[in-house]
Amino acid sequence: MTTSSDPSDGLAGLAELLRQDPAPEAPSPTERDSDEVRRRRRRRRIGLIITAIVLVVLIAVPAGYAAWALTAPLASPIETSQAPRVPPGEPVALRLPSEGASAISVAGADEYLGPDAAGIWASSGGDEARPIASISKLITALVVLDAKPLAGVDDPGPTITFSEADHDLYDTYYVQGATIAAMPAGSSMSLHDALATMLIPSASNYAEAVSTWAFGSQRAFLNATRRWLEANGLTGTTIVEPTGISPRNMSTPADLLAIGKLAAANPVIAQIVATRSLWLPVPGPMANTNTLLGIDGVTGLKTGNLGEGSHNLVYTATFEVGAAEPLRVTGVVLGGFSRDTVNTSVVALLDSIRSGFHDIPVATAGRDVGEYSTPWGSTAKIVLAEDASIFTWSDTPIVVTMETLPPETYRDGEVVGSITWTAGPQSTTVPLEIEGSIEDPEPWWRLTNPGELGR
Structure with a gap:
């Protein structure tokens, strides 16, 4: 009997066999009605039926299994991944002055330096009161302008005419070794220029003359100064x-x-103290005592000294570090050994702040962060798609989060998620992509691994 590879052909043949009796043999006359003949016919029919069933099973089962194994769904590849950790930067070595006492305030970087940075962010040497020398003139200017305000930097203000008594102040302060500037009796200048002469070269005779002019007497000036200090909580x-x-x-x-x-x-004071040099008709040429102006972003404010070991500076500085806005620094040094040591310590402190802001590399394109694997041995990597760095301050911790998505094709270049690094207010995100491709298994693997199919 010819068999077909199609199981349905075997079933059809079996049905046909059941409908037909086998061709009878010519019996002998003595066997025609005997029971033995009937039994032999029955056994032969049963044998043929069993043979047909076995043939159908032998053909249908392997063919059905092969068809199922070659088309059965496969389990998704297994993902194993881990976000790469990035150590924080080196902690900044803040170089506070070692002489006397100091304090510094930094605005524009609270997210990095902390909410107290715009107050007193760092200090050294304690907070006891010390002689401030010519920094006093900064207070004098503030008190005078509180009583006699100018409309702006272009407003010269009222005219001051200097008396003989004012002229005598030149000699008074000269014998005391104070800084002075020419003030002939009968000469005059604007309030703005008089304040500039008081602050830029630090002329002491102008400080007394202007404060007396503004309030009528030194007693009245000092009373106004005390009220101003109290009003400002100083x-x-x-x-x-x-x-x-x-x-x-x-x-x-x-x-x-x-x-x-x-x-x-105060725009008037800020403009004056940022001026490196000035020439005016009465006092003539003048140079600012603050020789740090323009160095490391220093924009002001006022020096003061009473000799060796008593050099002081209140200063402001503005500079870019790569943050969202420039840093605005206000600082003070009291009791420095000399002008040079004070200046050196301020520059070192500002440089140490600036160096504390840096970019830290967090991602390198192609870096392996995981893989997809299959039971049949096909694998593909999960890699960072691009280089990246994050801007941060000092040793601010860097937090990393990774999100992966189920791939659609498991083919090379498919984006399958992202990694985000966060440090302070900054964050940077890099896509994840597949490197390599997941290939389908060979037919033989499917036929020999039924336990891995259909899951």
């Missing part, structure tokens, strides 16, 4: 005269930071 500051030649003019680093911010917020 309880650690004492002023007994307008120039700073007296060591009894004292203040704390914390108060001087506040005074520096008030001065920087």
Whole structure:
């Protein structure tokens, strides 16, 4: 009997066999009606039926299994992945002055430096009151402008005519070794120019003359100064005269930071103290005593000294570090050994702040962060799609989060998620993609691994 590879052909043949009796043999006369003949016929029919069933099973089962095994769905590849950790940057070595006392305030970077940065962010040497010398003139200017405000940097203000008594101040301060500027009796200048002569070369005779002019007497000026200090909460500051030649003019680093911010917020004072040199008809050429102007972003404010070991500076600086906005620094140094040591310490401190802001590499294109694997041995990598870095401050912790998505094709270049790194207010995100491709298994693997199919 011819068999077909199609199981349905075998079933049809079996049905046909059941409908037909086998061709009878010619019986002998003695066997025609015997039971033995009937039994032999029955056994032969059963044998043929069994043979037909076995043939059908032998053909149908392997063919059906092969068809199922070659088309059965496969389990999804297994993903194993881990987000790469990035160590924080090196902690900044903040270089605070080692001499005297200091304090610094930084605005524009609270997200990096903390919410207290715009107050007193860092300090050294304590906060006790110390002699402030010619920084006193900054307070004198603020008190005078509080009583006699100017409309802006282009407003010269009222004219001051200097008397004989004002002229005599030149000699008074000369014998005390204070800085002075020419002030002939009968000469005159605007309030703006008089303040500039007081602040830029730090002329003490102008500090007294202008403060007396504004209030009528030194007694009235000092009373106004005390009220101004109280109104601004500057309880650690004492002023007994307008120039700073007296060591009894004292203040704390914390108060001087506040005074520096008030001065920087006054456009007239801010413009004057940022001027490196000036020529005016009465006093002539003048140079700013703050030789740090223009160095490391320094924009002001005022020096003061009473000799060796008593050099002081209140300063402001503005510079870019790569943050969303420039840093605005206000600082103070009291009790420095010399002008050079004070300047050196300020530059070192500003440089250390600047160096604390940096970019840290977090991603390299092609870096392996995981893989997809299959029971039949086909694998593909999960890699970073591009290079990336993150901007941060000092050793701010870097937090990493990774999100993966089920691939659609498991083919090379398919984007399957992303990684995000966060440090302070900054974050950067890089796509994840497949490197390589997941290939289908060979037919033989399908036929020999039925337990891995259909899952």
